[in-house]
Amino acid sequence: MVPDEGLLDAWPGVRVDADNAAYYAGLLEHRLLVNRCRDCGAWHHPPRSICPRCWSTAVAATEVTGRGRVALFTVLRQGPSRGGADYAAGHPLVAVELEEQIGLRVSGTVVDVPPGAITEAMAVELTWPDGEGAPDVLRFRAAGR
Ligand SMILES: [Zn+2]
Structure with missing residues (x-):
């Protein structure tokens, strides 16, 4: 702790x-x-x-396992500069329903997937940035990669 x-x-x-x-x-x-x-x-x-x-x-x-499915998503074209957000390419903002319980959702972004390829119910899993420090957003990637 x-x-x-x-x-x-x-x-x-x-x-x-x-x-x-x-x-x-x-x-x-x-x-x-x-x-x-x-x-x-x-x-x-x-x-x-x-x-x-x-x-x-x-x-x-x-x-929790960090695995779940995209429940809601949008792609932001402008916003605060944080988490390496690339608004020119489109920054995904997702609500992920975790596998532990129906309706248990956390928000974050999706990395390593083009924003146009994100779909509802897409299986995702948590991924963490390299190195130490405070992650400013939860990052998910396509599951099973
Ligand atoms: Zn209770």
């Missing part, structure tokens, strides 16, 4: 709090941690301290 000071320094523009600290600490270790209820087993994201299904407070950040 990364110390809290390091966590705050890694995401200067993000409000890191008790509910999402484990999520961001996981990103620094290139692990996607999603809150799961220990009582009913439901996953939820973004992180909250209470299970939205049964209201239990026994939720724990739990690693």
